[in-house]
Amino acid sequence: MPAGQWTDEILDPKRKCGDPLADAAIEEIYDLGREDEVRAALGALGRNAGPVPEGLPDRLRAYFAASQVLPEWADPALIRRGQGLLGRYQGHITTNLLCASLPLCYGCANGAQVLHLSTRLTEGVFRRLMETAQFVVDVLDTGSLDPAGRGIRSAQTIRLLHATMRYHLSRHDAWDTAWGVPVNQEDLAGTLMSFSVVIPKGLAKLGVELPAADRDAYFHLWRVVGQVLGIDERLNPERFEDGATLMDAILRRQQRPSxxxxxxxxxxxxxxxxxxxxxxxxxxxxxxxxxxxxxxxxxxxxxxxxxxxxxxxxxxxxxxxxxxxxxxxxxxxxxxxxxxxxxxxxxxxxxxxxxxxxxxxxxxxxxxxx
Structure with a gap:
């Protein structure tokens, strides 16, 4: 979508949208009462790079098969160039995650309610922050977006985590529907932009001015990750400048104290x-x-x-x-x-x-x- 087009009329409906592919897989697991079995099977994925286990419910197998296929527009050369920034700037990238990306996300009051109520980051907070940092490193590791790579597996599993949060929180008495669907498409897009836009901007504030080609390659690889995460393609822009405009629009709409x-x-x-x-x-x-x-x-x-x-x-x-x-x-x-x-x-x-x-x-x- 062209820059400047992320109006309230466009973004308001996105707060009511989840992720049909992952949501269907999670709903089937609970409908069948196979939570324990699936938990044990997913544990066999090992270090996020193993094959998908046999015997999963139909919709979960379909989910893994569909979500690991990268889009036709994914450029392997750009992905590897973007991943190359990790070796040069891992310290700065991790700090920008903690000190820019996450605080900006937490300042979006409606979306912050998900993490608050789910306890993902309010109980066992240190572990949860380390898990988030590990995810960023996983997808930025060279080769991690190859078929069944560690980054692919991490993104697929986090997408299921999001669907599970939607499943439970949408049924929770404390959830206010005025906040939108839990982990809705606008919040997902804002989180993605906090990685793909906010981190390069943060590097510049630390004196690391990325060449435009490096910045755009980094943005491209996160755009690919956004596809694996199930983000609506209309909220997953092609250009860094458009991503920055989208981030500004979401902050304008969602930032307030909570x-x-x-x-x-x-x-x-x-x-x-x-x-x-x-x-x-x-x-x-x-x-x-x-x-x-x-x-x-x-x-x-x-x-x-x-x-x-x-x-x-x-x-x-x-x-x-x-x-x-x-x-x-x-x-x-x-x-x-x-x-x-x-x-x-x-x-x-x-x-x-x-x-x-x-x-x-x-x-x-x-x-x-x-």
Missing amino acids: EAGTRLTKGVLDFIRECLPGPLFAGVGPSLIRHLAGDHAADIVSVPPADLSKIALQATDPLSFGYGKSGDVVPLLAKASNELGLAVFKQGLKMTNKGQRYRWQVPTGLTPAN
Whole structure:
């Protein structure tokens, strides 16, 4: 859809739309009473790159077969070029996920209710954040979008997780239909743009100006992932500029304060403090969120004021950042960003999964609470 066409008249109906292919698969599982059997079968997918198990219900088998086929317009060369950015900027990409993409999503009050009520990110918050970071790394890993690749399996399983959340929350007494369908198409599109648009913009704020060809390749690979995730093609634009316009339209419509958004963002700040412990790092989370997501977005989710003075102090500590100077804001924040992103996988995995990668295997509702 051309830029400028994402009006309220276009987007309002998308809040009433789910994902028919994945929804049908999940509904069949519950109709047949095969939750435990399917949970065990999906566990056989191993590290998100194994073959689809035999004996799944018909609609679930059809779902896996259909959703792993990439669109005709998918360009393998662009996908690999976009994936190549992970090796260069993994720390910054991970930090932008935590400090820009997620706070912007949490500031969309209606969509934040899904995560709040489902407890995906309000109980076991550190594990949930690590799972999200692992998903981003999975799809950005070279070759992960090849047939039955790890990125494909991760996206397919998250799509089932979304369908399971819709199944349960739409039947929950606390769900307000004024929020739209749980995990609806507008919210899915906003989340996708928070990866494909917000992260390159965040890299620029850290002094990493991607060549247009790299930025567009990165956007293209996320557009492919959006197809696997079941996002309406009309909300999955072809060009980065159109994606940025769509993101702006969704934020204009959905941003407002909510208890859910504030609680979710507090979980991010707590996680950052655990990954980078100690008083000298206390200002990193608020400062990075305000720098990357902006003060307006940070205020909506009640982020404390930035404390650049503590980050400047870190630059003089030989055991810490070791570069930058007081007042040199972007280099200081860029170094803080890289340190945080790397710490997420070094410290975060130690805290939450004994140093092992996470496996997106079983959708919420098909696995016992933990």
